[in-house]
Amino acid sequence: MRERLNRSTFSLLAPYSFWAVLFIVVPLVFVAYYAFTDNSFSFTFDNITRFFTATSTVTNGSGAETEVRTYLLIFWRSLKLAVISTIICLLLGYPMAYIMTRAGSRAQRIMMILIMIPMWMNFLIRTYAWMTILQDTGILNGFLGVLGLGTVHIIGTESAVVIGMVYDYLPYMILPIYSILAKMDDKLIEAAKDLGCSGPQVLRKVIFPLSMPGVLNGITMVLIPSISTFYISQKLGNGRFFLIGDAIENQFVANNLHFAAAMAFILMVILLVAMALIKYVTNRQAYGKGGGLL
Amino acid sequence: MSKELIRLCNCTMTFDGETVLDSINLEIQDKEFLTLLGPSGCGKTTTLRIIGGFLKPTSGDVYFDGVRINDVPPYKRRVNTVFQKYALFPHLNVFDNVAFGLRIPKAAPGTEAAAGAKKVRLPKEEVYRRVMEMLEVVSLKGFEHRSVTSLSGGQQQRVAIARALVNQPEVLLLDEPLGALDMRLRKDMQNELKRIQQATGITFIYVTHDQEEALTMSDTVVVMNNGQIQQIGTPEDIYNEPQNAFVADFIGESNILDGIMHEDGVVQILDRKFKCLDGGFAPMEPVDVVIRPEDIDIVSVKEGMLCGTVTNITFKGVHYDIIVDFKGFKWLIQSTDYSPVGAKIGIKIDPDGFHIMKKSEYSGMFGDYSSYSEEYDEISIAESEDEA
Secondary structure, X not given: OOOOOOHHHHHHHHHHHXXXXXXXXXXXXXXXXXXXXXXXXXXXXXXXXXXXXXXXXXXXXXXXXXXXXXXXXXXXXXXXXXXHHHHHHHHXXXXXXXXXXXXXXXXXXXXXXXXXXXXXXXXXXXXXXXXXXXXXXXXXXXXXXXXXXXXXXXOOOHHHHHHHXXXXXXXXXXXXXXXXXXXXXXXXXXXHHHOOOOHHHHHHHHHHHHOHHHHHHHHHHXXXXXXXXXXXXXHHOOOOOOOHHHHHHHHHHOOOHHHHHHHHHHHHHHHHHHHHHHHHHHHHHHHXXXXXXX | OOOEEEEEEEEEEEXXXXXXXXXXXXXXEOOOEEEEEOOOOOOHHHHHHHHHOOOOOOEEEEEEOOEEOOOOOHHHOOEEEEOOOOOOOOOOEHHHHHHOXXXXXXXXXXXXXXXXXXXXXXXXXXXXXXXXXXXXHXXXXXXXXXXXXXXXXXXHHHHHHHHHHOOOOOEEEEEOOOOOOOHHHHHHHHXXXXXXXXXXXXXXXXXXOOHHHHHHHOOEEEEEEOOEEEEEEOHHHHHHOOOOHHHHHHOOOOEEEEEEEEEOOEEEEOOEEEEOOOOOOOOOEEEEEEEOHHHEEEEOOOOOOEEEEEEEEEEOOOOEEEEEEEOOEEEEEEEOOOOOOOOEEEEEEOHHHEEEEEOOOOOOOOXXXXXXXXXXXXXXXXXXXXXX
């Protein structure tokens, strides 16, 4: 059912439309425009093809050299780290969100504040803090040394990058799941118990399927920023894990705006298609055949 | 013939120091339709939740078939519930909602008690057969693939009933299940529920605040107020022989008057003696006298036992609600005859129209229509404002 659009609907929509055009549509148009033009602003596919075809040579541990597709490799590495971080965020965030909804209202408020506090701090400062914790001579190793457990080398590894991403983006996983779980009707849980479900069965058959929209939002809100992050990998990965975000930043810094825009554009299209697919599949699972594509 | 199925023994329930149920004793017979009736906050839903296993009584015991079940969780009780707002699973269609309970693996009958008893899953065909059978019972055949959120209130209601009944519980608990339905549908569903109860032979425990619903459907009515049971009886008992002013007022309209019992069969109200059928009170004992509005006949002033002046008359469809002033006391009379406001009328009451009750904590609180006319005016003013 589509509501009739009348004059007042338009006038109510006007401020939002203006805002959306100014801050969402215009920048996207610029990105697309730059992506499909060369330095003299004539139309070209070169930037796009460069992303898929540019090659370089890498040396592996045993000294053998191999030819690789530079940007596809970088993209693949970004995707891998982002997916790992997202999965860890989900595994940590879902139980946390669930525990929060089961707690008393006072405890819920306190937990919420504890989750929000790190978000008030600057992103760079948080990342620097993790550097001092994870360094070879950092807080973590100092602590392990005191306990007599030896030291671990984390900084500059993929693990360090993943730890940084999980720390930064975990709240974005917890909050959407929490808001869905908190809204859930307690009577549904009672109904499930009444019909013979034990605790774990209630979780599997009712709570989890009904919280899918929250899980999906959480995944979106973690996966997208972590796939395009650049700062964390530079600081915690010691610059050894060049990610797609780093590549885009590099090209911008080198004033190579058209190729940077092309990479951003490709990344965006891939993410949009992926999210639409995930949403379509989960909608079908959660709500039967009714779910549309977007 | 009938055997006791559930017994509540001195059940008390307190939330944060507030007593919601006060030492309830209740026996529920197998295969009966029992209604817990009372105003909101009277403890009826709490009682139901204790039976369902969602609440543990603060003190007292619950027995099921002679076994104490205080600590048995809901999913192990042979009891199913129809929730007030249905609580259907929005992510499942009609069929899957009804099949929900059947698809949970359960210990084979007779082995529930044995620890580690093997859980068995019903075969798919059996689930299908039973769900379709139940959808037929609640007249929802052909709806099995519909999403529950697309159903009307009445249809959702029937899905909820099917979802509970398909598990063949020994007891079905219903928590104001018809509250959200319109009048017409309510009446249909009342008959439907009564029919299902008689057809299946399952014990129904029904919670409502609607006295008419309680009288229509029940074998036994339990009237509750302030966490206490006021009266247990058949609908006829509850209506004709209310135990106190609260019950008399809650079940139907009643004029409740102060009276004095002179001797068996003679009661004095408004300085006049009347013949009645009740007895067993001390001589000159102060009592509450209930006179139902429909037991009062309007006659000419000459023939009347009492005469008064009509102060208000309202058309109600089947009858008129007439407020009559007797020496400053206002009574409600229901009659099919019209009497204009200001008319002097006489009334006649047969001896069986008086019901005498002992004085109780509720004496003087109910059954007075002195403020009726003003109240009615206020309501009509409020209504006309709404329309404007």
